[in-house]
Amino acid sequence: MHASTETLSIREAPALAEVREMVMGCMQCGTCGASCPNAFAMDYTPRQLWRLLLLGQEQEVLGSKTIYLCSSCYTCTVRCPRGLPLTEAMHALKRLAWERLPQTRSRAAFYQAFVAHIRIYGRVQESALMARYFAKSRDPRLPLSFTAAGLRLLRKGKLHVPDASHKGMLKGVVDAAMPKEGRT
Protein backbone atom coordinates (compact mmCIF):
# COMPACT_ATOMS: atom_id res chain seq x y z
CA MET A 1 0.00 0.00 0.00
CA HIS A 2 1.18 3.50 -0.77
CA ALA A 3 2.52 5.16 2.40
CA SER A 4 0.37 8.30 2.12
CA THR A 5 -2.73 6.20 1.62
CA GLU A 6 -1.99 4.18 4.75
CA THR A 7 -1.87 7.43 6.71
CA LEU A 8 -5.12 8.62 5.11
CA SER A 9 -6.88 5.34 5.91
CA ILE A 10 -5.86 5.53 9.54
CA ARG A 11 -6.93 9.13 9.93
CA GLU A 12 -10.31 8.56 8.32
CA ALA A 13 -11.19 5.23 9.94
CA PRO A 14 -14.83 5.41 11.10
CA ALA A 15 -15.83 4.82 14.68
CA LEU A 16 -17.06 1.34 15.50
CA ALA A 17 -20.50 2.79 16.21
CA GLU A 18 -20.73 3.89 12.56
CA VAL A 19 -19.98 0.38 11.36
CA ARG A 20 -22.48 -1.04 13.83
CA GLU A 21 -25.06 1.33 12.39
CA MET A 22 -24.42 -0.15 8.93
CA VAL A 23 -25.46 -3.64 10.08
CA MET A 24 -28.07 -2.63 12.65
CA GLY A 25 -30.86 -4.01 10.46
CA CYS A 26 -29.36 -7.52 10.33
CA MET A 27 -32.01 -10.16 11.06
CA GLN A 28 -29.49 -13.03 11.22
CA CYS A 29 -30.98 -14.86 8.25
CA GLY A 30 -27.55 -16.25 7.29
CA THR A 31 -27.75 -15.41 3.59
CA CYS A 32 -24.44 -13.53 3.71
CA GLY A 33 -22.58 -16.41 5.37
CA ALA A 34 -24.10 -18.99 3.04
CA SER A 35 -23.24 -16.89 -0.03
CA CYS A 36 -19.70 -15.89 0.91
CA PRO A 37 -17.12 -17.79 -1.17
CA ASN A 38 -14.51 -17.39 1.55
CA ALA A 39 -16.63 -18.33 4.58
CA PHE A 40 -15.07 -21.80 4.74
CA ALA A 41 -11.74 -20.25 5.78
CA MET A 42 -13.09 -17.56 8.12
CA ASP A 43 -13.10 -17.89 11.89
CA TYR A 44 -16.54 -16.21 11.98
CA THR A 45 -18.96 -16.20 9.08
CA PRO A 46 -20.16 -12.73 8.05
CA ARG A 47 -23.46 -13.37 9.85
CA GLN A 48 -21.62 -14.26 13.06
CA LEU A 49 -19.38 -11.23 12.68
CA TRP A 50 -22.36 -8.88 12.48
CA ARG A 51 -23.84 -10.50 15.58
CA LEU A 52 -20.60 -10.03 17.51
CA LEU A 53 -20.44 -6.44 16.34
CA LEU A 54 -23.98 -5.74 17.49
CA LEU A 55 -23.15 -7.33 20.84
CA GLY A 56 -20.22 -4.94 21.26
CA GLN A 57 -17.47 -7.57 21.00
CA GLU A 58 -14.95 -5.15 19.52
CA GLN A 59 -11.80 -7.17 20.20
CA GLU A 60 -13.33 -10.35 18.75
CA VAL A 61 -14.47 -8.51 15.64
CA LEU A 62 -11.31 -6.51 14.99
CA GLY A 63 -9.08 -9.46 15.86
CA SER A 64 -10.98 -11.77 13.53
CA LYS A 65 -9.39 -13.26 10.42
CA THR A 66 -12.74 -12.83 8.68
CA ILE A 67 -12.23 -9.18 7.86
CA TYR A 68 -8.96 -9.95 6.06
CA LEU A 69 -10.35 -12.95 4.22
CA CYS A 70 -13.13 -10.88 2.70
CA SER A 71 -12.19 -10.45 -0.95
CA SER A 72 -14.71 -7.66 -1.61
CA CYS A 73 -16.73 -9.72 -4.08
CA TYR A 74 -19.98 -7.95 -3.00
CA THR A 75 -22.02 -11.18 -3.10
CA CYS A 76 -23.25 -10.66 0.46
CA THR A 77 -24.17 -7.05 -0.26
CA VAL A 78 -26.16 -8.02 -3.35
CA ARG A 79 -27.98 -10.87 -1.60
CA CYS A 80 -28.71 -9.40 1.82
CA PRO A 81 -32.52 -9.17 2.03
CA ARG A 82 -32.16 -6.08 4.19
CA GLY A 83 -29.99 -4.31 1.62
CA LEU A 84 -27.21 -3.68 4.12
CA PRO A 85 -23.82 -2.33 2.93
CA LEU A 86 -21.92 -5.38 4.12
CA THR A 87 -18.83 -5.09 1.93
CA GLU A 88 -18.41 -1.46 2.97
CA ALA A 89 -18.75 -2.59 6.59
CA MET A 90 -15.94 -5.12 6.02
CA HIS A 91 -13.77 -2.37 4.51
CA ALA A 92 -14.47 -0.12 7.48
CA LEU A 93 -13.59 -2.91 9.92
CA LYS A 94 -10.29 -3.49 8.12
CA ARG A 95 -9.39 0.15 8.54
CA LEU A 96 -10.42 0.10 12.21
CA ALA A 97 -8.38 -3.03 12.87
CA TRP A 98 -5.37 -1.36 11.27
CA GLU A 99 -5.83 1.64 13.55
CA ARG A 100 -6.72 -0.07 16.81
CA LEU A 101 -4.98 -3.44 16.70
CA PRO A 102 -1.47 -2.90 15.33
CA GLN A 103 -0.60 -6.48 16.27
CA THR A 104 -2.94 -7.70 13.51
CA ARG A 105 -1.37 -5.55 10.76
CA SER A 106 0.69 -8.41 9.39
CA ARG A 107 -2.61 -9.84 8.08
CA ALA A 108 -2.77 -6.93 5.66
CA ALA A 109 0.54 -7.99 4.09
CA PHE A 110 -1.10 -9.76 1.15
CA TYR A 111 -3.32 -6.75 0.35
CA GLN A 112 -0.34 -4.44 0.47
CA ALA A 113 1.76 -6.74 -1.70
CA PHE A 114 -1.07 -7.23 -4.20
CA VAL A 115 -1.78 -3.52 -4.65
CA ALA A 116 1.89 -2.60 -4.90
CA HIS A 117 2.41 -5.40 -7.41
CA ILE A 118 -0.53 -4.45 -9.63
CA ARG A 119 0.54 -0.83 -9.53
CA ILE A 120 3.95 -1.77 -10.92
CA TYR A 121 3.21 -4.66 -13.28
CA GLY A 122 -0.37 -3.93 -14.38
CA ARG A 123 -1.29 -7.61 -13.95
CA VAL A 124 -0.62 -10.45 -11.55
CA GLN A 125 2.77 -12.12 -11.92
CA GLU A 126 2.43 -14.99 -9.49
CA SER A 127 6.07 -15.53 -8.61
CA ALA A 128 6.87 -11.83 -8.15
CA LEU A 129 3.66 -11.27 -6.19
CA MET A 130 4.44 -14.07 -3.76
CA ALA A 131 8.04 -12.88 -3.33
CA ARG A 132 6.69 -9.43 -2.43
CA TYR A 133 4.14 -10.98 -0.04
CA PHE A 134 6.82 -13.03 1.72
CA ALA A 135 9.01 -9.95 2.10
CA LYS A 136 6.13 -7.88 3.52
CA SER A 137 4.98 -10.57 5.94
CA ARG A 138 8.44 -10.80 7.54
CA ASP A 139 7.54 -14.33 8.61
CA PRO A 140 10.30 -16.78 7.66
CA ARG A 141 7.86 -19.71 7.97
CA LEU A 142 5.50 -18.33 5.34
CA PRO A 143 7.50 -19.33 2.21
CA LEU A 144 7.81 -22.85 3.60
CA SER A 145 4.04 -23.14 3.96
CA PHE A 146 3.70 -22.40 0.21
CA THR A 147 6.48 -24.70 -0.97
CA ALA A 148 4.25 -27.65 -1.92
CA ALA A 149 1.75 -25.44 -3.77
CA GLY A 150 4.61 -23.66 -5.54
CA LEU A 151 6.13 -26.92 -6.71
CA ARG A 152 2.77 -28.15 -8.00
CA LEU A 153 2.29 -24.92 -9.96
CA LEU A 154 5.83 -25.17 -11.30
CA ARG A 155 5.27 -28.73 -12.52
CA LYS A 156 2.11 -27.64 -14.32
CA GLY A 157 3.87 -24.71 -15.96
CA LYS A 158 1.76 -22.15 -14.11
CA LEU A 159 4.66 -20.12 -12.72
CA HIS A 160 6.20 -17.68 -15.13
CA VAL A 161 9.13 -15.32 -15.13
CA PRO A 162 7.79 -11.79 -14.50
CA ASP A 163 6.74 -10.16 -17.75
CA ALA A 164 7.02 -6.39 -18.00
CA SER A 165 4.77 -5.96 -21.04
CA HIS A 166 1.95 -4.38 -18.99
CA LYS A 167 4.22 -2.44 -16.67
CA GLY A 168 2.66 0.78 -15.39
CA MET A 169 -0.64 0.26 -17.24
CA LEU A 170 -2.72 0.38 -14.04
CA LYS A 171 -0.61 2.83 -12.10
CA GLY A 172 -2.96 5.75 -12.77
CA VAL A 173 -6.02 3.70 -11.78
CA VAL A 174 -4.45 2.50 -8.54
CA ASP A 175 -3.17 5.96 -7.65
CA ALA A 176 -6.63 7.43 -8.22
CA ALA A 177 -8.41 4.67 -6.29
CA MET A 178 -6.21 4.56 -3.20
CA PRO A 179 -7.27 7.89 -1.65
CA LYS A 180 -10.93 6.99 -2.32
CA GLU A 181 -10.43 3.66 -0.54
CA GLY A 182 -9.42 5.62 2.52
CA ARG A 183 -12.78 7.45 2.47
CA THR A 184 -15.27 4.64 1.73
Ligand code: SF4
Ligand atom coordinates in the same frame (compact mmCIF):
# COMPACT_ATOMS: atom_id res chain seq x y z
S1 SF4 B 1 -27.84 -11.44 4.76
FE1 SF4 B 1 -28.22 -9.45 5.73
S2 SF4 B 1 -29.91 -9.82 7.16
FE2 SF4 B 1 -29.09 -11.84 6.56
S3 SF4 B 1 -27.57 -12.35 8.16
FE3 SF4 B 1 -26.47 -11.34 6.53
S4 SF4 B 1 -26.45 -9.16 7.09
FE4 SF4 B 1 -28.00 -10.16 8.31
Ligand code: SF4
Ligand atom coordinates in the same frame (compact mmCIF):
# COMPACT_ATOMS: atom_id res chain seq x y z
S1 SF4 C 1 -17.83 -9.24 0.07
FE1 SF4 C 1 -16.51 -10.35 1.49
S2 SF4 C 1 -17.86 -11.07 3.13
FE2 SF4 C 1 -19.15 -10.49 1.38
S3 SF4 C 1 -19.47 -12.40 0.26
FE3 SF4 C 1 -17.69 -11.38 -0.67
S4 SF4 C 1 -15.89 -12.19 0.39
FE4 SF4 C 1 -17.71 -12.71 1.62
